[in-house]
Amino acid sequence: MQCVTSTAFGPAELLHRLRARGAAAEASPITHIERVPPRSGRQAPWPAWTDPGVRDALTARGITAPWEHQAAAATLAWEGTHVVLATGTASGKSLAYQLPALSALATDPKATVLYLSPTKALAADQLRAVARLGLDGVRPATFDGDTAREEREWVRQHSRFVLTNPDMLHHSMLPGHARWGVFFRRLAYVVIDECHTYRGVFGSHVAHVLRRLRRTAARYGADPTFILASATSGDPAGAASRLTGLPVTEITEDASPRGGVTFALWEPPLLPQSSISIPDDADDFVDVELPPIRRSALRETADMLTDAVVSGTRTLAFVRSRRGAEVVASMTRRSLDEAVPGLGERVAAYRGGYLREDRRAIERALLTGELLGLASTNALELGVDLRGLDAVLICGYPGTRASLWQQAGRAGRAGGEALAVLVARDDPLDTYLVHHPEAIFGRSVEATVLDPANPYVLGPQLCCAASEAPITDADLELFGGPAAAAAVRALVDEGALRRRPSGFYWTHRGRPEVDLRGTGGAPVAVVEASTGRLLGTVDHGSSHVMLHTGAVHLHQGVSYLVDELDLEDAIALVHQEEPDWTTHARDVTNLSVVNVRSYVDAGPVGLFLGEVDVTNQVVSYQRRRIGTGEVIDTRPLDLPVRELSTVAVWFTVSPEALAGAGIEPADFPGALHAAEHAGIGLLPLIATCDRWDIGGLSTANHADTDMPTVFVYDGHPGGAGFAERAYAVAAEWLQATREAIASCVCEAGCPSCVQSPKCGNGNNPLDKDAAVTVLDVVLAALAAPRPQVPAQSAPAAGA
Numbered sequence: 001m002q003c004v005t006s007t008a009f010g011p012a013e014l015l016h017r018l019r020a021r022g023a024a025a026e027a028s029p030i031t032h033i034e035r036v037p038p039r040s041g042r043q044a045p046w047p048a049w050t051d052p053g054v055r056d057a058l059t060a061r062g063i064t065a066p067w068e069h070q071a072a073a074a075t076l077a078w079e080g081t082h083v084v085l086a087t088g089t090a091s092g093k094s095l096a097y098q099l100p101a102l103s104a105l106a107t108d109p110k111a112t113v114l115y116l117s118p119t120k121a122l123a124a125d126q127l128r129a130v131a132r133l134g135l136d137g138v139r140p141a142t143f144d145g146d147t148a149r150e151e152r153e154w155v156r157q158h159s160r161f162v163l164t165n166p167d168m169l170h171h172s173m174l175p176g177h178a179r180w181g182v183f184f185r186r187l188a189y190v191v192i193d194e195c196h197t198y199r200g201v202f203g204s205h206v207a208h209v210l211r212r213l214r215r216t217a218a219r220y221g222a223d224p225t226f227i228l229a230s231a232t233s234g235d236p237a238g239a240a241s242r243l244t245g246l247p248v249t250e251i252t253e254d255a256s257p258r259g260g261v262t263f264a265l266w267e268p269p270l271l272p273q274s275s276i277s278i279p280d281d282a283d284d285f286v287d288v289e290l291p292p293i294r295r296s297a298l299r300e301t302a303d304m305l306t307d308a309v310v311s312g313t314r315t316l317a318f319v320r321s322r323r324g325a326e327v328v329a330s331m332t333r334r335s336l337d338e339a340v341p342g343l344g345e346r347v348a349a350y351r352g353g354y355l356r357e358d359r360r361a362i363e364r365a366l367l368t369g370e371l372l373g374l375a376s377t378n379a380l381e382l383g384v385d386l387r388g389l390d391a392v393l394i395c396g397y398p399g400t401r402a403s404l405w406q407q408a409g410r411a412g413r414a415g416g417e418a419l420a421v422l423v424a425r426d427d428p429l430d431t432y433l434v435h436h437p438e439a440i441f442g443r444s445v446e447a448t449v450l451d452p453a454n455p456y457v458l459g460p461q462l463c464c465a466a467s468e469a470p471i472t473d474a475d476l477e478l479f480g481g482p483a484a485a486a487a488v489r490a491l492v493d494e495g496a497l498r499r500r501p502s503g504f505y506w507t508h509r510g511r512p513e514v515d516l517r518g519t520g521g522a523p524v525a526v527v528e529a530s531t532g533r534l535l536g537t538v539d540h541g542s543s544h545v546m547l548h549t550g551a552v553h554l555h556q557g558v559s560y561l562v563d564e565l566d567l568e569d570a571i572a573l574v575h576q577e578e579p580d581w582t583t584h585a586r587d588v589t590n591l592s593v594v595n596v597r598s599y600v601d602a603g604p605v606g607l608f609l610g611e612v613d614v615t616n617q618v619v620s621y622q623r624r625r626i627g628t629g630e631v632i633d634t635r636p637l638d639l640p641v642r643e644l645s646t647v648a649v650w651f652t653v654s655p656e657a658l659a660g661a662g663i664e665p666a667d668f669p670g671a672l673h674a675a676e677h678a679g680i681g682l683l684p685l686i687a688t689c690d691r692w693d694i695g696g697l698s699t700a701n702h703a704d705t706d707m708p709t710v711f712v713y714d715g716h717p718g719g720a721g722f723a724e725r726a727y728a729v730a731a732e733w734l735q736a737t738r739e740a741i742a743s744c745v746c747e748a749g750c751p752s753c754v755q756s757p758k759c760g761n762g763n764n765p766l767d768k769d770a771a772v773t774v775l776d777v778v779l780a781a782l783a784a785p786r787p788q789v790p791a792q793s794a795p796a797a798g799a
């Protein structure tokens with residue numbers, strides 16, 4: 001093996017090489033360099049209330065004193081204040097809840113603690129950490145799907161620190177509360193780890209599971225204090241309050257030490273404009289200019305990883321798909337071997353699904369320096385311990401700032417300098433971020449969004465609550481007040497609940513069947529026809545678009561072709577194939593306004609939030625050649641119309657205002673459509689959602705508004721809170737959307753600005769320049785101060 005690490009240059013050399021490569025390009029791909037200085041930690045003394053036994057056990061594990069943020073959060077919790085600690089990766093959030101929780105267990109020999117985590121791996125991790133302290137009488141134990149029956153009985157009777165997840169709480173502990181009575185009676189603390197992961201419909205369900213937990217604990221006489229740990233986000237206290245239904249105090253100032261990081265933002269350069277020859281009507285060939293495209297983020301990442309290995313920098317590249325990780329690893333290996341035969345061996349791919357031994361071998365090889373480069377999916381984000389990395393390359397924005405920092409946080413050997421690079425993909429949000437570093441390094445606007453008032457969540461959750469214990473009038477306040485009262489009335493009418501003097505009772509024998517991750521309709525199973533192997537599932541809502549007969553379906557980076565979508569049995573039969581085309585579903589969407597909740601009257605512009613009914617039918621699909629995008633053919637589909645009642649945000653602009661800004665009426669549709677696409681693409685900037693969670697509709701004249709209108713709606717029945725968030729910060733959201741379009745260097749629209757991979761109209765018509773004008777008109781009108789009008793006085797259908 002070649003030895004290139006004898007003179008390890010590290011991150012500084014890698015950055016130098018990247019800069020040199022950037023300088024060769026026409027426009028530098030480095031759009032920003034942020035220097036995050038090293039920080040020395042600020043310790044606080046052990047809080048006076050800390051149990052001496054707990055303190056000694058922690059000291060024996062090498063913890064000499066807590067950091068200031070840990071002590072502050074722990075003391076609030078000890079005093080009975082519900083608290084959320086929202087600080088960076090590796091800032092030691094565990095100690096903040098271990099201190100009060102374990103001190104409480106030591107002080108009160110009957111007290112108990114409930115710890116909730118989103119993954120089993122994290123719970124197992126925390127179990128080890130608590131068990132290692134060797135404190136008498138704590139008897140920490142996990143309680144999850146893997147816990148054997150005999151063991152469950154032991155956990156119920158003896159453990160005072162139970163680690164579980166919301167699903168187990170929902171399916172097992174709360175319905176079986178009578179058997180957990182002793183545990184609930186002395187419940188002192190509820191710890192909710194990684195609470196930012198409870199978002200959207202799932203988060204809304206979890207919010208009610210926690211309300212059920214509070215009610216059950218109260219019935220047994222306990223009033224636990226909640227301690228939440230969160231990644232940094234826009235409004236941690238607000239999100240934690242929505243999740244628990246309690247007032248929560250936030251601690252956000254991180255006092256832990258960290259090494260310095262140089263963070264570069266990288267936009268792959270445009271490729272030289274190319275053209276292809278295609279036959280015209282007379283069977284002659286004509287040259288057609290292709291739209292400008294950028295070098296792919298995968299290619300760029302592979303080149304950087306090559307530079308990293310050559311400069312002796314231990315580097316991890318995060319790639320979003322398994323296939324992408326394999327591609328980056330193999331491209332890197334090839335170019336290294338061309339330079340120095342054998343050098344390619346020092347790069348590997350890593351993804352979820354590897355055997356434990358293989359994972360350990362890779363971790364060891366990276367630690368010893370035998371491996372210098374690794375391309376990985378974010379399987380690494382949870383549960384794997386990798387240290388000693390100099391640099392992290394992030395190929396494509398991972399969707400949330402929490403994930404971004406989690407990935408970047410992997411770089412940096414004990415106190416050393418590290419490098420992180422975000423490589424933008426061809427996508428409006430990625431493009432916006434590399435040109436707006438303040439959105440990454442400044443104050444976060446991205447908030448964890450959920451909506452406990454969603455009737456599709458509230459109704460089923462009230463049934464669960466009633467089956468655990470009758471719902472009293474006082475309980476209704478806990479579950480959402482008027483919305484809960486209305487939902488209970490509806491459930492009584494349906495016969496699911498019955499009113500008796502002591503409350504509302506569940507009328508059925510069995511327990512209600514409620515899936516916390518339910519998104520309306522059974523998920524569709526993706527099954528390999530030849531082997532019967534279940535590859536995975538796709539949620540009901542996306543199945544028509546993603547799994548229609550003939551669709552090319554990517555599953556964990558492998559390409560499959562759908563032979564048949566059987567809606568009755570919720571199964572898609574597929575076979576593995578890698579055709580040289582992609583498929584794009586075409587659909588027809590209709591939307592009607594049911595009710596306006598709130599609106600802003602801004603003269604020629606109106607901004608609305610309300611309930612809408614959406615009907616959607618996937619009618620055909622196009623096959624397009626990979627690379628050129630040439631349409632091979634359009635094939636019809638025979639799928640039923642689907643209906644969705646949900647929440648939307650929409651804006652209207654008067655035709656006069658559009659015309660006054662110079663847009664011809666014939667261009668209204670393209671202008672509005674382009675603004676809609678970019679708006680959907682930028683929504684994840686302000687709310688933790690995926691663009692696939694959101695739908696949109698734009699029209700030059702909508703029957704319900706009688707105006708040119710752009711609708712953006714939640715893709716889940718009853719809404720998940722995304723539209724509501726968009727309405728609340730509309731000016732910020734639309735301003736970012738405008739910037740994303742205006743700053744894109746393309747001529748007439750591209751995937752980085754106004755084209756959408758999920759457009760049901762084949763991205764037609766789209767008018768990039770006019771979209772900027774539309775947004776300028778809307779933003780100018782919204783900037784003029786006007787009061788918000790409550791829904792009661794809203795005009796019918798918001799016209």
Ligand SMILES: [Zn+2]
Pocket residue numbers: 744745746747749750751752753754
């Ligand atoms: Zn563009």
Ligand SMILES: [Zn+2]
Pocket residue numbers: 673677756758759760761762763764
């Ligand atoms: Zn579209």
